[in-house]
Amino acid sequence: MKMPVQNPLFPVFLKLENLRVLLVGGGNVGLEKLTAILRSSPATAVTVVSLTFLPALRALAARHPAVQLHVGSYADSFLEGADLVFCATDDPALHRRIVAAAHAARLLVNVADTPPLCDFYLSSVVQKGALKVAVSTNGQSPTVAKRLRAVLEAALPDELDAVLQKMPAIRKQLAGDFAAKVKALDAVTAGLAGAPATWPPPPGAGGRWPWARCWPPGPWPWPAGAPRPINRWMKTKELANY
Ligand SMILES: C[C@@]1(CC(=O)O)c2cc3[nH]c(cc4nc(cc5[nH]c(cc(n2)[C@H]1CCC(=O)O)[C@@](C)(CC(=O)O)[C@@H]5CCC(=O)O)C(CC(=O)O)=C4CCC(=O)O)c(CCC(=O)O)c3CC(=O)O
Numbered sequence: 470m471k472m473p474v475q476n477p478l479f480p481v482f483l484k485l486e487n488l489r490v491l492l493v494g495g496g497n498v499g500l501e502k503l504t505a506i507l508r509s510s511p512a513t514a515v516t517v518v519s520l521t522f523l524p525a526l527r528a529l530a531a532r533h534p535a536v537q538l539h540v541g542s543y544a545d546s547f548l549e550g551a552d553l554v555f556c557a558t559d560d561p562a563l564h565r566r567i568v569a570a571a572h573a574a575r576l577l578v579n580v581a582d583t584p585p586l587c588d589f590y591l592s593s594v595v596q597k598g599a600l601k602v603a604v605s606t607n608g609q610s611p612t613v614a615k616r617l618r619a620v621l622e623a624a625l626p627d628e629l630d631a632v633l634q635k636m637p638a639i640r641k642q643l644a645g646d647f648a649a650k651v652k653a654l655d656a657v658t659a660g661l662a663g664a665p666a667t668w669p670p671p672p673g674a675g676g677r678w679p680w681a682r683c684w685p686p687g688p689w690p691w692p693a694g695a696p697r698p699i700n701r702w703m704k705t706k707e708l709a710n711y
């Protein structure tokens with residue numbers, strides 16, 4: 470029997486800085502959306518249309534030269550030249566009109582607080598240097614997504630970025646055909662995923678993500694005889710110094 474798909478959303482990482490974004494609404498929710506956009510993609514050309522703007526949104530826009538503020542009411546003409554649309558006003562009827570007009574122009578729309586009207590959702594974003602992890606709960610609980618972000622942020626070692634910075638150079642040094650390179654890269658990075666787990670987890674660890682709580686990895690020196698935590702992140706450190 471076919472299992473139902475729990476989350477049919479298709480994840481992609483957009484080059485948002487190559488696109489033009491229209492954001493309608495300059496209040497609290499508009500500020501949240503603009504913050505999320507600029508945190509990941511600070512050079513994005515965002516046009517914000519709103520009757521009023523929160524001072525914090527004006528301040529954020531002032532720090533990002535590609536953001537333009539238009540004081541006034543939304544009009545369909547703002548959709549011309551937009552690639553992606555965010556609705557964040559306090560007017561649900563306006564949101565429905567914007568979605569209809571945007572869809573007529575084959576544009577994708579995100580409507581704050583109205584999942585059924587969204588073509589895409591925002592995610593909670595974990596960032597460590599070049600590494601980016603996006604968390605989606607399929608709209609079930611943004612709060613759980615936010616909590617998971619914090620868990621992952623704490624669990625992922627800072628050395629991971631050093632590893633990522635080194636990988637292109639390592640890849641360049643490898644000889645052989647594509648398959649041989651994949652094999653060599655798999656071998657170089659085996660420590661990231663391969664260290665065998667110990668069970669039961671060490672004291673202080675537990676719950677669903679014992680390894681996540683093992684970072685930093687427990688007391689030092691580790692008590693004699695106590696089982697070692699999973700040491701995949703120690704391997705990461707070694708690889709960072711490769
Ligand atoms: C469907 C989705 C569409 C979209 O907005 O893209 C959506 C919808 C709704 N959000 C609501 C409320 C809250 N949203 C947050 C926070 C975030 N919401 C985000 C995404 C999403 N929110 C998309 C699904 C994401 C997923 O799949 O998990 C995050 C991840 C990304 C971002 O927005 O940047 C960001 C966390 C960023 C971070 O910190 O990492 C908090 C918590 C807080 O603010 O602290 C609350 C209050 C607590 C609560 O209700 O949980 C409500 C109810 C409104 C009401 O009750 O009136 C709806 C509507 C509904 O659920 O019906």
Ligand SMILES: NC(=O)C1=CN([C@@H]2O[C@H](COP(=O)(O)OP(=O)(O)OC[C@H]3O[C@@H](n4cnc5c(N)ncnc54)[C@H](O)[C@@H]3O)[C@@H](O)[C@H]2O)C=CC1
Binds near residue numbers: 522523559581
């Ligand atoms: N602030 C929050 O954390 C939450 C908000 N909501 C809901 O989300 C909606 C938005 O909330 P906020 O951002 O706090 O409201 P807000 O009142 O701070 O912002 C709404 C913005 O929309 C603009 N606007 C209204 N009509 C417009 C039009 N025709 N053209 C252009 N701009 C227009 C206003 O000028 C204002 O800047 C509300 O319906 C609210 O009930 C729901 C949950 C939490």
